[in-house]
Amino acid sequence: MTPLDPTVVPPHVVVVGGGPGGYEAALVARSHGAQVTVVEQQGMGGAAVLTDVVPSKTLIATAEWMTIADRAPELGIRMPDDVVDPLSDVNVSLATGGIPVVSAYAAPAQALGGAGVQAAASAAGTAEEKRKHFVDLQAVNKRVLALAKAQSADIRGRLEREGIRIVHGKGRLDGPARVVAELADGATEVLEADSILLALGATPRTLPTAVPDGERILTWTQMYNLRELPERLIVVGSGVTGAEFAGAYNALGSDVVLVSSRDRVLPGEDEDAAELLEGVFRSRGMTVLSRSRAAGAVRTDDGVEVTLSDGRVVHGSHVLVAVGGVPSTSGLGLEEAGVRLSESGHVVVDRVSRTSVRGVYASGDCTGVLPLASVAAMQGRIAVAHALGDAVQPLALRTVASNIFTAPEIATVGYSEEKLRAQNSKFITTTLPLARNPRAKMLGIKDGFVKLFAHPEAGVVLGGVVVAPRASELIFPITLAVQHRLTVEDVASAFTIYPSLSGSIAEGARVLDARVGK
Numbered sequence: 001m002t003p004l005d006p007t008v009v010p011p012h013v014v015v016v017g018g019g020p021g022g023y024e025a026a027l028v029a030r031s032h033g034a035q036v037t038v039v040e041q042q043g044m045g046g047a048a049v050l051t052d053v054v055p056s057k058t059l060i061a062t063a064e065w066m067t068i069a070d071r072a073p074e075l076g077i078r079m080p081d082d083v084v085d086p087l088s089d090v091n092v093s094l095a096t097g098g099i100p101v102v103s104a105y106a107a108p109a110q111a112l113g114g115a116g117v118q119a120a121a122s123a124a125g126t127a128e129e130k131r132k133h134f135v136d137l138q139a140v141n142k143r144v145l146a147l148a149k150a151q152s153a154d155i156r157g158r159l160e161r162e163g164i165r166i167v168h169g170k171g172r173l174d175g176p177a178r179v180v181a182e183l184a185d186g187a188t189e190v191l192e193a194d195s196i197l198l199a200l201g202a203t204p205r206t207l208p209t210a211v212p213d214g215e216r217i218l219t220w221t222q223m224y225n226l227r228e229l230p231e232r233l234i235v236v237g238s239g240v241t242g243a244e245f246a247g248a249y250n251a252l253g254s255d256v257v258l259v260s261s262r263d264r265v266l267p268g269e270d271e272d273a274a275e276l277l278e279g280v281f282r283s284r285g286m287t288v289l290s291r292s293r294a295a296g297a298v299r300t301d302d303g304v305e306v307t308l309s310d311g312r313v314v315h316g317s318h319v320l321v322a323v324g325g326v327p328s329t330s331g332l333g334l335e336e337a338g339v340r341l342s343e344s345g346h347v348v349v350d351r352v353s354r355t356s357v358r359g360v361y362a363s364g365d366c367t368g369v370l371p372l373a374s375v376a377a378m379q380g381r382i383a384v385a386h387a388l389g390d391a392v393q394p395l396a397l398r399t400v401a402s403n404i405f406t407a408p409e410i411a412t413v414g415y416s417e418e419k420l421r422a423q424n425s426k427f428i429t430t431t432l433p434l435a436r437n438p439r440a441k442m443l444g445i446k447d448g449f450v451k452l453f454a455h456p457e458a459g460v461v462l463g464g465v466v467v468a469p470r471a472s473e474l475i476f477p478i479t480l481a482v483q484h485r486l487t488v489e490d491v492a493s494a495f496t497i498y499p500s501l502s503g504s505i506a507e508g509a510r511v512l513d514a515r516v517g518k
């Protein structure tokens, strides 16, 4: 970015909202020489850091260890329960010299330290019952919240070090060039701005018939206050949020019922990946109620009752309502200032994040473009670059990589199969099941695949899907290929480690390369 002329008064950029759509932009504007104020009502990092991305992925990190532990017996690690019975008990003690055998769950528990997985051995009960003894949800959530708080403090510190002013309060527009911040003590502060960036984010959508009480009927932002593992968690909504929480709690040991309004979980995602995940969910004991809409939820004496629209009633100890988000755009003077909102309440923006008002930009979840932290940050960066007169590349969603943090994870980049078919594009594709990959066999991984799409004549990689543990890491070579329009030959000719999961990506590229031009 070109720095501003130091002899002129720097422009004042006011950012409303300190999530990824706001704070990244603030840093860019500052590095460009602008005077920058961020108005944030909750905490720096926004919902992404305080309630959404960071806490959910931290919780999932604990759940992931439990999933890994599930594979342990197949890898030759014996559970104390396998050996602790009246006859074998003595043998075990002798064989280990009297030292207690480390539980299959204990290895991850020790590595996790304070992450809430305990190594207590249970002599009896189902797998789920045993897990409950191992997961100390209070400790898990304590870690989750502490990590989120620390991350928020890090971001705040970084912004302050860069000379960005942070105003703790609720911002609203007063015309097209002024933000009024309502401060915690009831006072207001008026901020005149040369450019305004609205990075307002979204909040959980709730159903009027299932009002969250923070104890039994919960939104995802309230899940981290749970002190004990829910006996039976009903998750309403099988979008990414619902699927991630359902998978995590299932792995932690809750009995989970997933209420999915569609034919399959994860509507809009790669069909094969979604089907595989649903199969894995079911095989792990989760109940998936397909084509089932929740009509409402009420508390009972000892739990909750969710009524489905067809009249069926599902009983549980807790219900998580994960039915999407609502943009935080109402009551902030946006329309009064001329900012156009869509019917859903999202701020309408173009590809350089301009709203309908000159000098007012918007980024992130409040725009509804693609609700991902990475996209929010990119929109924010583009917005301030444009506002400060720099040359910008309009937002291109073709190369966005995303990941669903279930077990296995589902990572995608580039064109999806659905999109390629919908636009009648010519493409070739191949799917390599991970079960055939030597490293996967060694690791005991059976569920997953690598799928690639390429142009049939040019051989250019158009997109890909990886379903695997840590698919979020494995997708990167495909992202590079899509970003830089590499061909399947380029990918196939690069060395991969033997044995490695990424070997399947190169192998897939080789399969497609053999078909290019045929």
Ligand SMILES: Cc1cc2nc3c(=O)[nH]c(=O)nc-3n(C[C@H](O)[C@H](O)[C@H](O)COP(=O)(O)OP(=O)(O)OC[C@H]3O[C@@H](n4cnc5c(N)ncnc54)[C@H](O)[C@@H]3O)c2cc1C
Binding pocket: 016, 017, 018, 019, 020, 021, 022, 039, 040, 041, 042, 043, 045, 046, 047, 048, 049, 051, 052, 053, 056, 057, 169, 170, 171, 172, 199, 200, 201, 202, 220, 241, 328, 332, 363, 364, 365, 366, 370, 371, 372, 373, 374, 376, 405
């Ligand atoms: C459970 C869950 C998990 C997710 N996991 C991932 C993931 O793994 N990876 C990923 O890329 N994305 C993930 N997302 C999506 C991601 O959280 C969002 O795309 C991202 O938070 C958007 O950033 P943002 O800056 O637009 O909004 P937010 O992060 O919501 O931040 C907006 C901020 O603005 C503040 N604000 C709003 N109005 C005002 C006002 N009037 N005045 C002052 N401040 C205001 C809010 O309090 C908030 O702090 C997840 C979402 C959910 C729900």
Ligand SMILES: NC(=O)c1ccc[n+]([C@@H]2O[C@H](COP(=O)([O-])OP(=O)(O)OC[C@H]3O[C@@H](n4cnc5c(N)ncnc54)[C@H](O)[C@@H]3O)[C@@H](O)[C@H]2O)c1
Binding pocket: 207, 236, 237, 238, 239, 240, 241, 242, 244, 259, 260, 261, 262, 267, 292, 293, 294, 295, 322, 323, 324, 325, 370, 371, 372, 402, 403, 404, 405
């Ligand atoms: N790992 C990640 O990157 C990640 C994680 C979570 C969320 N996100 C982002 O947040 C966005 C929103 O995801 P989300 O899952 O919160 O919302 P969503 O809108 O994608 O999914 C909500 C689901 O709930 C269903 N639903 C609505 N009402 C229902 C009812 N009464 N009964 C049963 N089902 C009902 C909808 O049909 C939909 O499938 C995603 O598009 C994603 O980009 C990303």
